[in-house]
Amino acid sequence: MTDLPIILASSSPYRQQLLQRLGLPFSAVAPAIDETPRPEEAPQQLVQRLALEKAQALAERFPQHLIIGSDQVCVRQQQILGKPHTHQAATVQLQAASDQELYFYTGLTVLNSATQQSLSDCVSTTVKFRPLSAAQIERYLQAEQPYDCAGSFKAEGLGISLFRYLRSDDPTALIGLPLIALTTLLQQLGQRLP
Numbered sequence: 229m230t231d232l233p234i235i236l237a238s239s240s241p242y243r244q245q246l247l248q249r250l251g252l253p254f255s256a257v258a259p260a261i262d263e264t265p266r267p268e269e270a271p272q273q274l275v276q277r278l279a280l281e282k283a284q285a286l287a288e289r290f291p292q293h294l295i296i297g298s299d300q301v302c303v304r305q306q307q308i309l310g311k312p313h314t315h316q317a318a319t320v321q322l323q324a325a326s327d328q329e330l331y332f333y334t335g336l337t338v339l340n341s342a343t344q345q346s347l348s349d350c351v352s353t354t355v356k357f358r359p360l361s362a363a364q365i366e367r368y369l370q371a372e373q374p375y376d377c378a379g380s381f382k383a384e385g386l387g388i389s390l391f392r393y394l395r396s397d398d399p400t401a402l403i404g405l406p407l408i409a410l411t412t413l414l415q416q417l418g419q420r421l422p
């Protein structure tokens with residue numbers, strides 16, 4: 229058993245809310261890394277690399293900790309989409325998603341900064357969107373303002389009304405932090421859960 233203090237290497241309020249569900253004390257610290265994809269990098273590789281880099285970015289500052297990093301991208305027709313940031317970009321993302329299947333990849337790393345041992349995983353989620361009219365997209369964005377969410381929706385909120393179906397091994401992966409995979413990695417690294 230390690231029982232090292234836990235750091236969530238993330239600025240995402242949604243990842244913080246999800247991690248709270250495991251009932252483990254932790255501190256959230258924003259990592260500063262370059263998130264630019266490499267040429268020819270597959271989305272599954274990209275999100276696992278960035279999850280590891282987010283954790284490694286804090287390893288020197290927190291040398292005796294378990295550090296959790298995560299990253300998510302959305303893929304539509306082989307194109308990687310990130311967070312929209314603006315109303316206009318979110319409108320474009322949802323217009324492009326209308327009546328389409330999109331794939332979300334959520335990478336996860338847990339790094340023991342005392343031993344440098346790290347474990348990673350990637351959880352995929354398929355979302356099929358309903359046909360969305362311009363008026364429906366506008367009403368949805370005004371209501372939920374998901375501008376800091378990859379894909380431009382909040383699946384745990386009104387965003388679910390945009391979907392025809394959702395397929396995943398873990399519903400928390402789409403929201404930003406795959407808690408089933410995280411529980412497995414923490415246990416493999418000897419972390420006791422409540």
Ligand SMILES: C[n+]1cn([C@@H]2O[C@H](COP(=O)(O)OP(=O)(O)OP(=O)(O)O)[C@@H](O)[C@H]2O)c2nc(N)[nH]c(=O)c21
Pocket residue numbers: 237238239240241242243258259282298299300301311376377378379380381382383384387402403404405
């Ligand atoms: C599909 N979706 C994506 N996100 C958020 O979209 C962001 C993906 O972007 P990111 O993986 O680059 O992380 P971010 O830069 O926000 O934080 P970091 O950990 O400091 O790097 C994450 O914050 C996810 O939580 C979502 N957040 C919510 N609440 N609900 C959703 O359905 C949802």
